[in-house]
């Protein structure tokens with residue numbers, strides 16, 4: 001049989017589970033789609049859909065963000081609940097729920113399952129991390145548990161592809177044989193009051209919804225429901241709540257109490273645990289890594305090694321790519337005739353795009369490091385350690401993960417803020433996330449540190465400077481957040497409440513997938529947005545090539561043999577070009593920063609995407625250079641002089657190199673980030689605000705760096 | 714009574730929760746994670762932001778004490 005004979009209507013299941021239970025891993029192996037897998041609560045902020053065919057049955061599977069409970073308190077969680085209950089207008093109600101539970105923490109994970117049992121949909125229970133449970137001495141009798149609950153219970157290890165066929169069979173079987181889950185037991189008073197509310201809900205109702213309305217005194221969902229179903233439930237709900245309160249029942253805690261009691265009753269006969277208090281591997285490691293003093297020390301050590309590795313490990317790889325680029329350039333020059341096309345391809349595209357692609361090794365190392373930290377469980381520890389610091393800025397440790405993700409790229413960083421429940425905290429985090437030095441700033445740092453802060457210093461010095469450049473973001477972002485939180489976003493921060501996952505060996509495929517995805521999107525950007533900008537920059541620097549007095553620069557340069565005369569002509573040509581004219585116009589603005597017009601236009605050109613600057617510098621400083629004096633951009637910059645005049649002083653010194661790096665560290669030069677801020681805040685005000693405050697800040701900081709630097713260096 | 718606020722528990726000490734009160738949103742969220750009357754927990758790292766072991770999970774809790782009070786009774 002094949003897909004043609006498969007039923008047209010597919011069976012829809014929604015995947016439900018606590019954060020870090022292996023939900024994404026299962027989704028990926030079931031559907032074959034590759035997605036990023038994160039190892040801290042709530043990384044799956046978008047809904048993913050996939051499908052697979054098993055025994056000619058088409059199964060559609062919906063991956064929703066991990067959650068501890070179906071009582072939603074953040075936009076993230078609300079979405080999950082709406083999808084599961086079929087309240088979202090965009091999606092149909094699922095036909096069944098697949099709850100994935102971490103076997104090493106079974107009782108806590110079953111809390112969510114008990115809520116799923118009340119939705120009125122069939123439920124399958126998949127148990128992950130059975131290997132970890134077994135390793136810590138926990139034994140679970142799956143058969144007994146399945147009998148006790150009356151639903152399929154299947155042990156899986158998704159990354160090892162264990163238990164998958166059994167799981168798929170169980171899903172397929174559900175289509176014909178509906179085994180309904182048990183109903184968790186509450187006290188008689190709760191049951192009768194819940195039934196009253198259920199009666200009012202009509203055909204959209206379920207025990208679960210009725211329960212939510214009863215238990216949630218200021219619930220998100222309850223408000224939504226009243227609007228969606230346009231029912232006036234309030235009087236009945238209030239009456240039931242009063243009735244329960246008068247019986248001495250605490251509405252805030254009764255739900256959890258009853259559920260956990262029921263879970264214990266179900267699970268206890270099916271599970272055997274080691275006696276006494278066990279201190280496992282994670283707890284022993286955490287004694288050090290979460291310690292106030294030692295933990296902080298390790299945190300800085302890890303950060304510092306990451307930035308040193310970026311330099312030391314990437315160097316040889318970058319040189320290979322650079323050499324490859326030169327070879328291609330020489331090849332092109334030998335086959336193409338002198339003229340505009342050759343100039344466009346070699347000086348424009350190859351220099352520009354090649355200049356950016358050279359930084360691929362750094363991207364690989366950075367994303368590799370971050371995804372290892374994430375997948376082994378360290379990221380959540382970093383958030384824990386940083387909570388105290390973040391609290392001083394009016395934020396919580398939850399803001400730290402988006403900020404650290406922004407070290408890779410602000411776009412996922414801004415998306416990761418969805419886990420922050422408090423609206424003001426979330427907005428403050430979004431506004432400051434782009435201040436963190438992202439991987440697109442790395443090329444600028446690497447280039448300028450390599451050119452001006454490496455020779456004559458110790459081997460550890462470049463890494464330290466790079467670390468300090470990243471430090472600018474790490475210091476400025478919290479300070480800016482503090483400022484926003486005490487002015488425009490005044491309000492008390494939300495409490496920090498986060499689960500720390502167990503430590504585990506990072507999974508190679510997870511890390512590899514993340515690196516691969518990041519490299520691919522980096523290369524794609526280089527091939528599209530950056531290439532297009534490069535061609536544009538090349539063009540505005542090439543045209544007009546005939547001066548106002550009617551001289552044709554390329555022809556005159558070709559006609560003369562005198563090197564000095566060639567250089568003079570070239571300089572005149574560049575200055576006369578559209579870009580040169582713009583540059584001279586803005587030179588008064590950038591001169592106080594220690595920059596000439598060429599650096600000014602390169603910076604201006606990099607506002608849509610900052611990594612363009614390296615390529616632009618290659619073009620601006622290198623246009624028309626002969627193949628014989630083919631130099632690396634780094635050397636060209638070291639030797640560049642004001643006005644390109646050999647009698648003038650060197651263009652760059654340590655203060656001006658630093659001022660450029662500081663400017664790039666703080667400036668908002670990324671169209672994608674502004675777009676994602678617009679998407680997440682729903683208005684153009686906040687992206688405009690971000691752009692203005694960051695650019696202003698960058699200018700002032702660069703000015704101070706240069707002027708103060710001149711006094712000391 | 715020998716009940717003390719959670720924050721006073723030393724690192725490494727075990728205790729039984731005797732009362733959780735305050736902001737209902739936080740109280741119910743804590744209870745979903747297993748922090749409620751009668752549960753046993755261990756203070757792994759004491760501090761303004763503390764790290765607790767509750768059942769098999771590690772929870773970190775920060776600047777919570779103003780919104781929500783957790784009273785515990787140390788157990789050996």
Ligand SMILES: Nc1nc2c(ncn2[C@@H]2O[C@H](COP(=O)(O)OP(=O)(O)O)[C@@H](O)[C@H]2O)c(=O)[nH]1
Pocket residue numbers: 017018019020021022023024025026037038039040042043044066128129130131132156157158159375504506507510
């Ligand atoms: N030991 C073990 N690790 C697993 C298992 N399932 C998933 N993982 C790992 O757990 C981590 C978190 O998984 P992920 O799919 O991101 O969880 P999610 O947060 O629920 O989406 C990843 O490193 C997975 O490789 C399992 O059954 N056993």
Ligand SMILES: [Mg+2]
Pocket residue numbers: 020023024025037038043044066
């Ligand atoms: Mg996930």
